[in-house]
Amino acid sequence: xxxxxxxxxxxxxxxxxxxxxxxxxxxxxxxxxxxxxxxxxxxxxxxxxxxxxxxxxxxxxxxxxxxxxxxxxxxxxxxxxxxxxxxxxxxxxxxxxxxxxxxxxxxxxxxxxxxxxxxxxxxxxxxxxxx
Amino acid sequence: xxxxxxxxxxxxxxxxxxxxxxxxxxxxxxxxxxxxxxxxxxxxxxxxxxxxxxxxxxxxxxxxxxxxxxxxxxxxxxxxxxxxxxxxxxxxxxxxxxxxxxxxxxxxxxxxxxxxxxxxxxxxxxxxxxx
Amino acid sequence: xxxxxxxxxxxxxxxxxxxxxxxxxxxxxxxxxxxxxxxxxxxxxxxxxxxxxxxxxxxxxxxxxxxxxxxxxxxxxxxxxxxxxxxxxxxxxxxxxxxxxxxxxxxxxxxxxxxxxxxxxxxxxxxxxxx
Amino acid sequence: xxxxxxxxxxxxxxxxxxxxxxxxxxxxxxxxxxxxxxxxxxxxxxxxxxxxxxxxxxxxxxxxxxxxxxxxxxxxxxxxxxxxxxxxxxxxxxxxxxxxxxxxxxxxxxxxxxxxxxxxxxxxxxxxxxx
Amino acid sequence: xxxxxxxxxxxxxxxxxxxxxxxxxxxxxxxxxxxxxxxxxxxxxxxxxxxxxxxxxxxxxxxxxxxxxxxxxxxxxxxxxxxxxxxxxxxxxxxxxxxxxxxxxxxxxxxxxxxxxxxxxxxxxxxxxxx
Amino acid sequence: xxxxxxxxxxxxxxxxxxxxxxxxxxxxxxxxxxxxxxxxxxxxxxxxxxxxxxxxxxxxxxxxxxxxxxxxxxxxxxxxxxxxxxxxxxxxxxxxxxxxxxxxxxxxxxxxxxxxxxxxxxxxxxxxxxx
Numbered sequence: 001x002x003x004x005x006x007x008x009x010x011x012x013x014x015x016x017x018x019x020x021x022x023x024x025x026x027x028x029x030x031x032x033x034x035x036x037x038x039x040x041x042x043x044x045x046x047x048x049x050x051x052x053x054x055x056x057x058x059x060x061x062x063x064x065x066x067x068x069x070x071x072x073x074x075x076x077x078x079x080x081x082x083x084x085x086x087x088x089x090x091x092x093x094x095x096x097x098x099x100x101x102x103x104x105x106x107x108x109x110x111x112x113x114x115x116x117x118x119x120x121x122x123x124x125x126x127x128x129x130x131x
Numbered sequence: 132x133x134x135x136x137x138x139x140x141x142x143x144x145x146x147x148x149x150x151x152x153x154x155x156x157x158x159x160x161x162x163x164x165x166x167x168x169x170x171x172x173x174x175x176x177x178x179x180x181x182x183x184x185x186x187x188x189x190x191x192x193x194x195x196x197x198x199x200x201x202x203x204x205x206x207x208x209x210x211x212x213x214x215x216x217x218x219x220x221x222x223x224x225x226x227x228x229x230x231x232x233x234x235x236x237x238x239x240x241x242x243x244x245x246x247x248x249x250x251x252x253x254x255x256x257x258x259x260x261x262x
Numbered sequence: 263x264x265x266x267x268x269x270x271x272x273x274x275x276x277x278x279x280x281x282x283x284x285x286x287x288x289x290x291x292x293x294x295x296x297x298x299x300x301x302x303x304x305x306x307x308x309x310x311x312x313x314x315x316x317x318x319x320x321x322x323x324x325x326x327x328x329x330x331x332x333x334x335x336x337x338x339x340x341x342x343x344x345x346x347x348x349x350x351x352x353x354x355x356x357x358x359x360x361x362x363x364x365x366x367x368x369x370x371x372x373x374x375x376x377x378x379x380x381x382x383x384x385x386x387x388x389x390x391x392x393x
Numbered sequence: 394x395x396x397x398x399x400x401x402x403x404x405x406x407x408x409x410x411x412x413x414x415x416x417x418x419x420x421x422x423x424x425x426x427x428x429x430x431x432x433x434x435x436x437x438x439x440x441x442x443x444x445x446x447x448x449x450x451x452x453x454x455x456x457x458x459x460x461x462x463x464x465x466x467x468x469x470x471x472x473x474x475x476x477x478x479x480x481x482x483x484x485x486x487x488x489x490x491x492x493x494x495x496x497x498x499x500x501x502x503x504x505x506x507x508x509x510x511x512x513x514x515x516x517x518x519x520x521x522x523x524x
Numbered sequence: 525x526x527x528x529x530x531x532x533x534x535x536x537x538x539x540x541x542x543x544x545x546x547x548x549x550x551x552x553x554x555x556x557x558x559x560x561x562x563x564x565x566x567x568x569x570x571x572x573x574x575x576x577x578x579x580x581x582x583x584x585x586x587x588x589x590x591x592x593x594x595x596x597x598x599x600x601x602x603x604x605x606x607x608x609x610x611x612x613x614x615x616x617x618x619x620x621x622x623x624x625x626x627x628x629x630x631x632x633x634x635x636x637x638x639x640x641x642x643x644x645x646x647x648x649x650x651x652x653x654x655x
Numbered sequence: 656x657x658x659x660x661x662x663x664x665x666x667x668x669x670x671x672x673x674x675x676x677x678x679x680x681x682x683x684x685x686x687x688x689x690x691x692x693x694x695x696x697x698x699x700x701x702x703x704x705x706x707x708x709x710x711x712x713x714x715x716x717x718x719x720x721x722x723x724x725x726x727x728x729x730x731x732x733x734x735x736x737x738x739x740x741x742x743x744x745x746x747x748x749x750x751x752x753x754x755x756x757x758x759x760x761x762x763x764x765x766x767x768x769x770x771x772x773x774x775x776x777x778x779x780x781x782x783x784x785x786x
Contacts, residue, residue: 001524002254003350004360031259035245038252042364048448049245049371052441056237061230066197067238070204074242076775077208079341079603082249083242084777085260088527098528099192102566105775106187107198109573111205111214113768114166114180118213120731120760121169122655122739123133128162129216131384131394132655134743135753173757179579180764183572207382210472210734215384219396229397233435236382240442244375251338251367253346253524262525262777263786264516265612266622293521297507300514304626310707311507311633317703318499323492328459329500332466336504339470341603344511345504347522361454368449369460373467373476376428376442380475383431385395390424391478393646393656469644472734477646481658491659495697498644502704506637513600513629515608515786526778555783559769562776573769580761585754590721591762597725598766601732606773607766609784623716630711631722635729635738638690638704642737645693647657652686653740 006037015043019050026054033086065094073108137168147171150181157185164217196225204239268299278302281312288316295348327356335370399430409433412443419447426479458487466501530561539567543574550578557610589618597632661692670698674705681709688741720749728763 009020009032019040020032039046057067068091075083088101096104140151140163150171151163170177188198199222206214219232227235271282271294281302282294301308319329330353337345350363358366402413402425412433413425432439450460461484468476481494489497533544533556543564544556563570581591592615599607612625620628664675664687674695675687694701712722723746730738743756751759 003252003363003524005524034254034257035249035252038254039248041360042368044448045248045364045368045371048445049248052241052445053245055437055441056234056241060234061228062200062234062238066200067234069193069197070201070235070238071242072775073201073204074208074239075246076771077205078243078246079770079774080246080250081774081777082254082256082260083246084775085256085262088777089260097192098565101527102569103187103191103193103198104201105772106566106569107193107201108205108775109569109768109772110183110187111202112209112771113764114184115206115209115211115214115734116731116767117170117176117180117760117764118166119211119734119736120727120739120763121134121166122736122743123165123169123213124655125213125216126165129213129220131216131386131396131398134655134756136655172753173761175579176757176761176764179576183576186568186572203382207378210377210381212381212384215382219384229434232396233438236379237435237438239382240375240379240438243378244371246341247338247374248367248371250341250343251334251346251370253343253350255524262527262529262779265514265625265786267786296516296519297511297514300516301510303622304630306710307510307626307630307633310710311510314503314703314707315507317699318496318503322496323490324462324496324500328462329496331455331459332463332497332500333504335463335466336470336501337508339467340505340508342508342512344516344518344522345508347518347524351522359454365449365453365455365460366463369455369463370467372445372449373464374471376446377468377471377473377476379432379438379442380428381473383396383428385427385431385475387475387478388427391475391482393478393648393658393660465644469640472639472643474643474646477644481646491696494658495700498641499697499700501644502637502641502700505640506633508603509600509636510629510633512603512605513596513608513632515605515612517786526776528776558778558781559773559776562778563772569772573772576765577769580758580765584758585752586724586758586762590724591758593717593721594725594728594759594762595766597728598732598763599770601729602767602770604770604774606778606780606784607770609780609786613784621716627711627715627717627722628725631717631725632729634707634711635726636733638708639730639733639735639738641694641700641704642690643735645658645690647689647693647737649737649740650689653737653744655740 002034002038004038004041006034007040008037012040013043016040016046019043019046022054023050035082035086065091065096068094069096069100069104072104076108077112133165133169135169135172137165138171139168143171144174146174147177150174150177153185154181166213166217196222196227199225200227200231200235203235207239208243264296264300266300266303268296269302270299274302275305277305278308281305281308285312297344297348327353327358330356331358331362331366334366338367338370339374395427395431397431397434399427400433401430405433406436408436409439412439415447416443428475428479458484458489461487462489462493462497465497469501470505526558526562528562528565530558531564532561536564537567540564540570543570546578547574559606559610589615589620592618593620593624593628596628600629600632601636657689657693659693659696661689662695663692667695668698671695671701674698674701677709678705690737690741720746720751723749724751724755724759727759731763732767
């Protein structure tokens with residue numbers, strides 16, 4: 001299941017329960033992902049990670065769906081199966097259509113290709129792109 | 132400059148010039164990035180890459196700015212300096228504000244962190260996220 | 263099981279058996295990991311890899327447990343499921359507590375995050391950090 | 394220098410100055426790394442990243458020098474030049490000798506090699522390493 | 525099976541069928557890999573990817589088997605399980621012997637190791653290797 | 656130049672000189688790459704790495720030029736600037752033409768793209784590709 005196993009709500013410490021409660025309230029669901037139940041062995045990291053994620057993924061200059069798609073782009077590039085599976089569902093719930101998903105994939109594939117072409121050809125950065 | 136050097140418009144074959152012309156028309160600028168000038172040693176790859184990029188980055192279910200930000204997310208995850216430099220400028224030209232850039236970076240950083248936490252803890256994919 | 267299958271002790275050549283014997287003696291266990299049984303199709307690589315690993319992971323300026331944790335840090339960053347699974351068990355056998363594991367994960371996650379933030383922001387290396 | 398430039402202490406907002414002050418106090422130095430001066434354009438990310446880093450890198454079940462070496466292991470695997478440069482200096486200041494550095498590098502190199510061998514040979518995880 | 529499911533020949537649109545037909549003709553087999561059946565939800569990407577792959581993997585200055593082995597080298601470095609599995613079979617069908625596979629793996633492992641050693645030691649590029 | 660600096664032949668220990676001598680003899684050149692001069696601070700790793708490299712890159716079931724191109728494929732995928740620069744020169748010296756280089760790049764780019772497409776679409780491995 002996970003290196004240290006999962007901590008369920010019923011057997012969680014008050015500190016962990018408080019995070020679980022906040023996840024449930026924020027996400028409007030009773031479901032707690034395996035990720036959080038695995039992290040709960042380290043309450044400090046659980047809290048820090050959840051607080052950071054909540055803050056970062058909230059609406060801001062970018063909308064939550066765009067943020068989910070950026071998350072997927074990173075997760076695919078890193079070949080993280082869990083992250084792709086969970087954030088794809090999450091993006092779909094926030095309104096990602098099949099057409100949007102397909103375009104997202106096409107961009108991610110293309111970017112990975114040109115990243116390597118430019119590096120392999122040892123292309124120097126254009127003067128106008130330098131800081 | 133680049134492994135095989137750059138091919139400038141003046142010394143380019145008609146086949147390469149045709150791609151350069153299309154880049155200039157499509158992007159409404161006379162400037163040809165070093166990337167294309169390096170790729171021009173292989174006209175087939177130059178054409179294929181440009182045609183694919185033009186098709187993929189065009190407006191569709193996702194708007195061009197979102198696509199540029201996805202490109203940056205991939206390029207940062209791959210640590211591709213050239214790609215980050217050129218696509219950041221490109222995204223700014225398409226309207227990415229400093230606030231949008233900062234949120235983009237925060238999401239990319241967070242996704243890279245949780246990708247590794249979930250992998251390191253060997254978290255099994257939740258049944259509900261499986262296909 | 264593996265691309266070329268596993269070679270068991272009973273059907274191994276003398277050259278492979280000699281490596282298996284050394285693994286058993288060094289690790290004080292009869293168990294031979296799948297990794298070695300897969301590599302055994304290439305006795306030269308089997309011997310070279312085992313000899314290198316034995317030399318590198320031995321006590322030196324760094325203790326064996328620290329080395330195991332470094333191995334995990336790399337394996338998590340590379341998203342190598344097999345390596346994470348085997349080296350986590352190995353580190354636990356050498357004394358890694360759950361608290362140590364959790365801190366290891368927190369550092370690995372954080373490093374992956376800041377690696378991308380610094381790259382994404384295109385931060386120039388401080389003069390004082392240059393060689 | 395960096396995508397959005399650096400924010401120096403003199404021109405920083407009170408919110409940013411508070412973080413800079415804490416960095417100076419915690420690290421017992423007046424010097425603020427370029428990384429923080431680049432991040433300061435996004436005070437929320439600056440604060441969150443610094444607070445997380447301070448918490449994670451503090452002495453705990455693992456000592457600060459081990460944590461620095463883990464940071465280097467990740468940064469090398471990610472090919473992050475800035476991170477390698479800054480954390481190598483940091484580890485040296487915390488007592489990493491040349492011999493420790495060399496062993497660290499040997500482990501990182503070896504882990505990257507075997508990560509790929511095991512993946513390339515498609516080796517199935519041993520039953521005893523499964524969770 | 526895949527995020528959007530597979531599209532079988534029988535239920536495919538004429539546009540998708542045309543690509544499937546070309547795959548079958550080119551590869552001299554009736555079998556369509558899962559990859560193509562997953563991509564078929566996005567006919568433009570299906571066509572573009574297939575056309576590019578067909579062009580790139582055709583005999584040229586490099587022979588098809590060498591190209592398959594390069595594909596494997598990349599896929600192993602990226603830890604892409606699907607790609608390793610499918611291209612290993614493909615390379616074997618094109619004549620890759622077990623000895624060739626083992627040498628391929630040894631080179632890939634070694635390159636991954638020295639890539640990190642050179643980066644970790646922050647080795648400056650030799651003047652003679654610069655463009 | 657490098658974290659610990661370079662060790663030149665003149666100031667090298669007999670153990671290091673022996674490796675340098677073997678590099679010179681094997682490669683038929685007086686030039687010692689910066690990589691070896693940086694590694695020389697750790698004679699055991701210098702010797703082990705050189706011996707492994709010499710063995711792995713020697714003619715076998717695969718010819719030396721193919722091996723150099725595989726090295727480049729890995730180095731590009733890892734974004735290792737030093738490795739790309741040095742192995743590109745090395746491959747050219749062994750006969751890699753510009754046309755071969757361009758095809759190599761095209762395959763590497765394509766493989767990186769499809770690696771991500773297949774992962775992003777969460778495509779299950781075909782039964783016939785499983786071991």
